[in-house]
Structures are given as structure tokens and as C-alpha cells.
Amino acid sequence: MKLITTILLFFVIATFSGCSNKTNNKNLAIIGHGGSGFETFFSQLPANTLASFDKAIMDDEADGIEMDIQLSKDDVVVIFHDKILDNKTDLKGLVREQLVADLNKCDFHGDFSMFSKGKHSISSLEQILTHFNEFLHTKYFYFNIKLEVDPEREKYAQVISEQLVKIINEFDIKKTAIVETSDIRVLNQIQLLDSSIIVMQDIGAFENDFKYVLSNNFNGLVVANKNITAEQVLLAKKAGKKVVIYGERTRGGLKEVLDKDPDVIQTDKIDLTKRLAD
Secondary structure: OHHHHHHHHHHHHHHHHHHOOOOOOOOOEEEEEOOOOOOEOOEOOOOOOHHHHHHHHHHOOOOEEEEEEEEOOOOOEEEOOOOEOOOOEOOOOEHHHOOHHHHHHOOEOOOOHHHHOOOOOOOEHHHHHHHOHHHOOOOEEEEEEOOOOOOOHHHHHHHHHHHHHHHHHHOOOOOOEEEEEOOHHHHHHHHHHOOOOEEEEEOOOHHHHHHHHHHOOOOEEEEEHHHOOHHHHHHHHHOOOEEEEEOOOOHHHHHHHHHOOOOEEEEOOHHHHHHHHO
């Protein structure tokens, strides 16, 4: 009898412990990382493709999407994560060496070419925003600027900043567009071009880098779960800064993130994150 009671008590504790991981933050935004998430063997849809963004917004009903942006040879903002095209497309070399017309026609098969061959291509940012026209003011769009893609970094940073600010204004999405990068100078440049655009610094360890978010008056910070504690999230919030956490795929990792009570979670597991947050 004593053994049965002990076992029942264990399950009661375990059940209530599981519930304690759920968030009370009703304003939490769940954002699809690269759309519906980066590829795995069990989820082979290439990230940063139109199909992946569609799945995140239409099927998974995420609150928004994160995308990686860089420039084509003709200075068009396109969506692609890697520096080189070789591993995920049928093109070779740098994205920066290709015209947008050629990127639009390429075979963007991702990491699992046997499943995705011939189904996707690289899109421009304008193409994606046009596609999601009806969601531009109800969903969030996080633009992660890739900078290690051109040897003339300063000139490149200037051009992509100008192009991105132009697009944000043309589509009238200042309230739902968020620019993120680790490069403080690029965020400063965007602030100079248009101070009303939301900018967030992608930081390393909170204790080392949060001071830059404050001193540059950025709107918030983007940080890996391992680099911030619940106490630090609260500190940032008290300073009026939004906190975006990413970097977890497992149930346990996502519960840990939810316990820290961030404003935003960027996730490869939209459905799981939503279920845990309910």
C-alpha cells in the first residue's frame, strides 16, 4: 500500500511540474525560424523558401517569420542563409555574385535534395512581402541581415541598409518589421536612415553585450537560450527592451525558454512551442 501511494504521489508531482512550464505571458509571439524551421531528416522543407514561409503562416499559424537576407549582384535583397550557394542549390559561389533573375530560377533544394529537387527557388524580399500582402500588418517579419558575404563589408552594409529601409517604407510595415543583426554599426546605420524602424541586436552573453543594447538605444535583443537567464530577461524588460530567445528544438529546451518569459520565441518547432505555451 505504501509503495502504491508513493507511486501515485510521484505521478501527481510530475504532472503538476509539467504544467508549471506553461507561460502566463498572453502577449508571447511565436516566430518561425527560417519559416517553418531549418531542415532535419523528419522535416525536409528547405528553410527560407516561400513554401516554408507559407507553412509557418498558413498552416502552423505562427505569429510571424524570421528570414535571412543578403544582396544579389544587382543589389536586390534576397532570402538565403548561407554565404555560398553550392550546398543548397544548383548554383555555385556567392549569392553576391549572382543576378536576382538567376537566383529566382535556381533549384533551391536545401539539405535533402532527393525530396526537394526542382521544387523551390530563391526569392527576393519584395516577392515574399507581396505574397503575404494580406498579413503585412497582422504578422511579424524578422529580417536577419547576413554580413559575412562580401569583402567590401562597409559598402555592402551601407547598401543593404538602404535597400531594406526602402522596402520597409514601401510596404508600410514599420510596426511589424524587425531588423536584427549582431553588427552594431549596421543597426546604427538603419537608425540614421529611419529612426522609427525597430532594430534588435543579436547578442552573445547577456552580461557582456546588453550594455550595447542600452547605450545604442536599440529596441531589444535577440539571444540564444544558453546566453540568458530568467533574471536577465526580467532586467531587460524592466529597461524597456524586448527579448527574443532562440536556439532550442526539444520539449525540455522549449519549456526552459518559456519559463524565462521572453517577449518572443524564434523556433523550428512552431506547433510544439504553441502547445507548450497554451
